[in-house]
Amino acid sequence: MDNQLKKELQINACKVRMGVIEGTFNAKSGHPGGSLSVSDIMTYLYFVEMNVDAKNPQNPDRDRFVLSKGHTAPALYGALALKGFFPFDEIKTLRKSDSMLQGHPSMKMTPGVDMSTGSLGQGISTAVGMALGAKHDKKDFRVYTVLGDGEIGEGQVWEAAMFASAKKLDNLVAVVDNNNLQIDGTLEEVNSSYPIDEKFVAFGWNVINIDGHNFDEIEAAFKKARECKGKPTAIIAKTVKGKGVSYMENVCGWHGKAPNEEEYKVAMEELNNQLKDLEA
Amino acid sequence: MADVIKHATRDGYGEALLELGAKMDNLIVMDADLAAATKTGVFKAKFPEKFYNAGIAEANLMGVAGGLAATGHVVFASSFAMFAAGRAFEQVRNTIGYPHLNVKIGATHAGISVGEDGASHQCCEDIALMRTIPGMVIINPADDIEAKKAVLAAAATEGPMYLRFGRLAVPRIFDDNYSFEIGKANKLVEGNDVTIIATGLMVNEALMAAEQLKNEGISAAVINMATIKPIDEEAIIEAAKKTGVIVTAEEHNIIGGLGSAVAEVVCQTVPVPVLRVGVEDTFGRSGPAVELLHLFGLDAKHIVETAKKAVALKK
Numbered sequence: 001m002d003n004q005l006k007k008e009l010q011i012n013a014c015k016v017r018m019g020v021i022e023g024t025f026n027a028k029s030g031h032p033g034g035s036l037s038v039s040d041i042m043t044y045l046y047f048v049e050m051n052v053d054a055k056n057p058q059n060p061d062r063d064r065f066v067l068s069k070g071h072t073a074p075a076l077y078g079a080l081a082l083k084g085f086f087p088f089d090e091i092k093t094l095r096k097s098d099s100m101l102q103g104h105p106s107m108k109m110t111p112g113v114d115m116s117t118g119s120l121g122q123g124i125s126t127a128v129g130m131a132l133g134a135k136h137d138k139k140d141f142r143v144y145t146v147l148g149d150g151e152i153g154e155g156q157v158w159e160a161a162m163f164a165s166a167k168k169l170d171n172l173v174a175v176v177d178n179n180n181l182q183i184d185g186t187l188e189e190v191n192s193s194y195p196i197d198e199k200f201v202a203f204g205w206n207v208i209n210i211d212g213h214n215f216d217e218i219e220a221a222f223k224k225a226r227e228c229k230g231k232p233t234a235i236i237a238k239t240v241k242g243k244g245v246s247y248m249e250n251v252c253g254w255h256g257k258a259p260n261e262e263e264y265k266v267a268m269e270e271l272n273n274q275l276k277d278l279e280a
Numbered sequence: 281m282a283d284v285i286k287h288a289t290r291d292g293y294g295e296a297l298l299e300l301g302a303k304m305d306n307l308i309v310m311d312a313d314l315a316a317a318t319k320t321g322v323f324k325a326k327f328p329e330k331f332y333n334a335g336i337a338e339a340n341l342m343g344v345a346g347g348l349a350a351t352g353h354v355v356f357a358s359s360f361a362m363f364a365a366g367r368a369f370e371q372v373r374n375t376i377g378y379p380h381l382n383v384k385i386g387a388t389h390a391g392i393s394v395g396e397d398g399a400s401h402q403c404c405e406d407i408a409l410m411r412t413i414p415g416m417v418i419i420n421p422a423d424d425i426e427a428k429k430a431v432l433a434a435a436a437t438e439g440p441m442y443l444r445f446g447r448l449a450v451p452r453i454f455d456d457n458y459s460f461e462i463g464k465a466n467k468l469v470e471g472n473d474v475t476i477i478a479t480g481l482m483v484n485e486a487l488m489a490a491e492q493l494k495n496e497g498i499s500a501a502v503i504n505m506a507t508i509k510p511i512d513e514e515a516i517i518e519a520a521k522k523t524g525v526i527v528t529a530e531e532h533n534i535i536g537g538l539g540s541a542v543a544e545v546v547c548q549t550v551p552v553p554v555l556r557v558g559v560e561d562t563f564g565r566s567g568p569a570v571e572l573l574h575l576f577g578l579d580a581k582h583i584v585e586t587a588k589k590a591v592a593l594k595k
Contacts, residue, residue: 060352105356107350107379109384114378115350121368125340126375132332136308136353156371169331 001216005048007087007167007278008217012082014045014275017244018268019078019091025264027095030103031032033254035075037179037212037239044218045144046079054084057111063141064130068123068157069148069177070104071256076113077101085112121169122156123147129163131172131232142226146175150182152193158203164232173225174205177212178239181252196219200234212237245270281434285444286449289480290388293445299428300435301327305436308348310334311358312341317447318358318388338363339491342371342383354435357383361390361444365406370469376440377413384434384441388500390420392559393448393481393533395569406516408536409508410442417462418508420538421531423453426506429460438464444530447567452479454502456593463507465515466593471501472479475526477518479505479538482557482578489529489583500587511541511548520550525590527555529583531573534558552594555586589592 003166015084016039024030046052050063062200067076074094081088082251086100094101104118117123127145134141147157164172176196184190193199200207210217218237225233241255244247259267300307301323304404313336324331329414334341338359345357351502358364364387365372376383387406410418417439421427427445434441468483469490478486483504490500501523503515519526526546528539539556546554559576575578 049287063353115347116375118521119374122343122371122375125371126345126347126350128340129344129349130351131347132344133348133351133353136348137351156337156339156343159337160343163334163340163344164338166335184588 001219006215007045009043011275011278012047013040014244014278015082016043016075016078016215018271019081019088019093019224020074021245021259021264021267021271022092023077023091024258026092028258029069030074030097030258031180031256032074032175032259032273033181033241033248034069034148035072036243036248037241038072039075039078039179040213040215041146041175041177041218041245042075042079043235044085044222048219049222050144051141052083052112054112057085061139061141064127064143067105067117068127068145069120069151073103078106080112081157082279086263096261097183101136120148121156122150124157124160125220127159127172127174128160128169131164131169132167134171142173144173144222146177147153149176149180149187149193149196150176150190153191153198154175160257161200161205163173170229173222173235174232175235175237177239178236179239181241181250181255181261183255185252197236200268204231206231206233209235210237210238213243244274285452287424287452288447288449289421289424289427290319290447292421292424293386293388293431293443296322296402296428296431298326301330301380304354304435307355308332308353309356309504310341310345312336312338312363314359318386320358321387337372338368338483344373345383346375346379349383355383356386358386358388359399360403361387361406362401362403365409365442366403369409373413377416380415380439382438384443384505386443386445389447390444391446391480392564392572392578393446393531393569395448395572396566398566399563401456404533404559404564405469406444407538409534410535411541415439416509418444419462419506420444420480420508421482421506422485422504423450424455425452425454425458426460429458429508433460433462444480446481448481451484453484453487460506461516463510464514465503465505465512467501467503467537469500469502471499471523472500473523474590475501475503475523476529476544476587477505477516477519477526477538478529480506480531482531484528485578486546486583488580489587492584493587498591505538508538508541513577515546516542516545517549520546520552524594525553526584526591527557527586529557531578532558532575533561535561553590555590557583557586
């Protein structure tokens with residue numbers, strides 16, 4: 001990847017992470033851990049991969065995004081705000097009763113959100129439906145969805161996976177945010193979904209394993225996905241839950257807990273330092 | 281009775297889909313491996329390019345239907361009522377109801393009249409489940425003509441809907457001149473002593489009950505309530521005022537269905553007794569459909585008995 005682009009993406013990803021902390025701190029609730037693990041992927045999707053336009057959010061030919069792991073909405077909101085769908089400051093209203101930013105994404109309330117999600121396992125089916133819709137109408141738009149690695153315990157994910165390959169939906173990419181932590185512990189401790197890649201291979205998908213924080217690998221994976229014909233692509237992205245905030249990294253407890261004032265200050269200081277280094 | 285024309289409401293569903301297939305560009309029909317039974321199969325045979333089979337995966341069926349609707353399609357998604365409203369309830373709630381998408385759920389084989397397949401397939405809870413989803417329209421037609429017209433009306437109306445059809449062939453009540461409107465009840469018989477508000481295959485039983493009651497000197501009105509949500513409050517209030525007692529009749533659990541919906545309106549407007557005929561909070565069982573309907577009290581005889589009890593309450 002071009003170094004300039006990489007730096008821009010890293011800067012934007014850092015800003016997305018600041019939005020995650022800002023939003024969950026002000027809301028006094030929410031899911032920072034999984035939002036931080038998926039921030040790089042969200043940034044790449046909205047700043048490189050997807051054809052979307054904040055000035056025309058309902059363009060029928062736009063690419064679609066479905067956040068199947070809907071609880072990591074703060075990362076989506078950060079990316080949408082940076083893309084201009086709404087002012088970045090709106091993130092401070094996250095989860096408040098007069099906010100357009102719901103705890104989980106709502107397509108009826110937030111510009112740029114293509115599908116309401118939150119109940120795990122359901123988003124991928126709607127993404128599959130959108131990809132089928134594009135094929136049905138002979139349109140070129142592509143559909144992207146991001147799943148949690150714990151989420152794929154939901155049987156519906158595999159119903160959708162079977163359907164997508166049976167219908168040869170090569171305009172669909174599902175990213176699994178493999179941060180290895182779910183609410184009750186590691187994947188292995190709870191009810192292991194490993195091997196994730198082999199499962200998607202068995203369901204007829206084109207499967208690519210990457211480091212979900214490495215923009216070179218992220219770029220290569222999405223390019224390969226575009227080249228693959230006749231099959232949907234699953235990108236299994238190895239990530240760190242809480243990425244970018246030292247005390248949250250790989251700590252299960254930061255799945256669904258907001259930082260307090262002290263923790264907020266530390267997190268913002270760390271992210272600000274990262275941003276300064278990137279912008280230097 | 282040899283000249284009574286009988287058709288299942290699911291046949292009306294299939295016919296309407298055929299008609300829509302010829303004139304709607306953005307129509308898509310989906311099924312979950314029950315196309316022959318739900319009658320989407322007749323559509324599939326004529327319009328294979330507008331039909332997708334989800335296989336035995338109702339949760340995904342509803343999600344894919346939601347995604348298709350979000351990309352500008354009018355989607356009819358079919359399965360048996362048990363699996364469409366029961367198994368996939370949360371998918372219907374969260375990925376069709378909450379985003380208010382244009383998906384029409386064509387649920388066949390509702391109620392006890394499924395017959396021999398027994399309790400696991402006899403869904404008497406679907407109306408109750410669907411009623412609790414904000415914005416969901418519920419239509420339970422009385423015969424194949426009404427079913428066909430309801431499907432055509434549904435296709436022309438934006439938003440999520442639950443269309444409830446039966447497996448059993450039932451007597452035809454309406455003719456082609458019948459005009460169906462979503463949300464409008466229609467009075468089939470005038471009466472002064474009691475109003476029977478019925479839905480689905482119980483409408484014909486209500487008509488027979490009204491005849492019998494007439495012979496016994498009781499003047500019973502009959503209202504066909506095809507649309508259960510949004511319910512026609514005006515028609516219910518008028519009936520409550522006029523006859524002072526109401527009997528409801530439905531092939532559904534008496535909890536949460538038409539009877540509940542009518543009682544909710546009545547108790548807040550014109551409080552009068554509402555007696556409910558329906559499945560009395562029990563599971564079904566195997567047997568020939570018509571036999572089962574009698575066994576579970578879903579017949580004219582039980583409506584007559586209940587109507588008499590209702591009239592007695594006025595004294």
